[in-house]
Amino acid sequence: MIVLGLETSCDETAAAIVRRRADGTGELLANQILSQMDHAAYGGVVPELAARAHVTHLDALITAALSEAKLDFTDLDGIAATAGPGLIGGVLVGLMTAKGLAFAHGLPLIGVNHLEGHALTARLTDEAPFPYLLLLVSGGHCQLLIVEGVGRYERLGATIDDAVGEAFDKTAKMMGLGYPGGPAVEKAAASGNADRFALPRPLTGREGCDFSFSGLKTAVRKALLDLEEVGPQDKADLAASFQKAVGDILARQTGKALEMAGARLGPAPRLVVAGGVAANRYLRTRLEALCQERGAQLIVPPPKLCTDNGAMIAWAGAERLALGLSDPLDLAARARWPLTDLAAS
Numbered sequence: 001m002i003v004l005g006l007e008t009s010c011d012e013t014a015a016a017i018v019r020r021r022a023d024g025t026g027e028l029l030a031n032q033i034l035s036q037m038d039h040a041a042y043g044g045v046v047p048e049l050a051a052r053a054h055v056t057h058l059d060a061l062i063t064a065a066l067s068e069a070k071l072d073f074t075d076l077d078g079i080a081a082t083a084g085p086g087l088i089g090g091v092l093v094g095l096m097t098a099k100g101l102a103f104a105h106g107l108p109l110i111g112v113n114h115l116e117g118h119a120l121t122a123r124l125t126d127e128a129p130f131p132y133l134l135l136l137v138s139g140g141h142c143q144l145l146i147v148e149g150v151g152r153y154e155r156l157g158a159t160i161d162d163a164v165g166e167a168f169d170k171t172a173k174m175m176g177l178g179y180p181g182g183p184a185v186e187k188a189a190a191s192g193n194a195d196r197f198a199l200p201r202p203l204t205g206r207e208g209c210d211f212s213f214s215g216l217k218t219a220v221r222k223a224l225l226d227l228e229e230v231g232p233q234d235k236a237d238l239a240a241s242f243q244k245a246v247g248d249i250l251a252r253q254t255g256k257a258l259e260m261a262g263a264r265l266g267p268a269p270r271l272v273v274a275g276g277v278a279a280n281r282y283l284r285t286r287l288e289a290l291c292q293e294r295g296a297q298l299i300v301p302p303p304k305l306c307t308d309n310g311a312m313i314a315w316a317g318a319e320r321l322a323l324g325l326s327d328p329l330d331l332a333a334r335a336r337w338p339l340t341d342l343a344a345s
């Protein structure tokens with residue numbers, strides 16, 4: 001089955017086409033993406049600008065995706081779009097476009113939860129049978145969940161304040177490293193001394209596997225204020241120290257979640273890491289080390305499928321459609337939509 005997927009929930013305008021075979025394996029047939037850079041000047045995403053840019057670019061990206069895959073609408077089995085959570089103006093642009101196309105071409109509409117898109121991407125790129133432990137680390141989220149199946153998520157822990165991607169973005173902003181912050185911090189950290197600044201690891205010693213990043217962010221601010229002058233090496237050292245602290249926190253809490261999930265993950269436990277922050281190479285190596293220590297298998301999609309893209313939406317749509325799940329044309333867009341609140345298979 002072949003599905004077109006549209007992603008417009010933040011500042012990526014994207015259209016992609018995937019094939020899902022009956023055996024559950026997938027193939028990416030087209031992947032068109034436009035990362036809106038106009039927000040850089042503001043140091044963050046401006047919702048109204050983002051929504052307008054989606055309107056301007058989405059049609060051309062859909063046409064480009066069809067031509068990349070050498071397909072036309074008659075070859076498709078369904079149209080998927082992010083229905084939430086996200087910036088509501090942008091979500092509306094993608095969802096309304098998908099509704100129009102589904103209606104015009106007589107195809108089923110699949111309204112995809114953006115987080116489920118991140119959560120299932122590993123099944124497009126790798127062999128990742130259910131169940132698995134999911135570490136979802138993105139611009140708006142930091143959660144540990146057991147993924148039992150499509151639509152079936154049980155949350156073990158989550159951030160009690162900032163998302164981890166947000167911590168990267170704010171750290172980058174404070175250091176004047178630009179936007180988006182994650183890749184900028186990773187780049188600066190590469191030439192830094194990760195042991196120079198003593199930054200906190202919030203929630204150490206506390207039960208469970210929740211996360212907290214706001215104290216870490218404050219500590220970065222304080223470290224900057226304590227320096228008389230902030231040169232490039234100071235920034236590199238601080239970025240590296242920050243990244244190491246994030247690595248310690250993610251590895252520790254994910255280790256606890258592996259224990260909490262225990263036998264529920266079966267004899268060969270799998271950890272899937274998803275969301276934009278999963279693109280970070282240092283964090284990948286930290287989680288790889290954790291998995292080796294615990295006898296678990298680590299599965300992380302390639303970096304370009306960790307940050308927002310259309311393929312994840314097309315794929316989640318295909319997984320739903322394969323189970324006979326689709327949505328009515330009056331489906332509402334949702335600004336908030338937790339993964340634990342999904343229609344299950």
Ligand code: ATP
Pocket residue numbers: 010085086114115118137138139140141164165166168169180181182183186275276277278279280281306307308
């Ligand atoms: P959500 O998925 O929670 O709705 P989002 O869609 O805005 O939020 P994603 O696109 O999944 O988030 O991820 C973007 C985030 O990932 C940003 O905060 C960005 O800084 C971070 N990020 C991207 N690349 C890296 C990297 N190499 N290292 C660390 N963080 C990164």
Ligand code: MG
Pocket residue numbers: 010011012308
């Ligand atoms: Mg983005």
Ligand code: FE
Pocket residue numbers: 114118138139275276307308
């Ligand atoms: Fe995302």
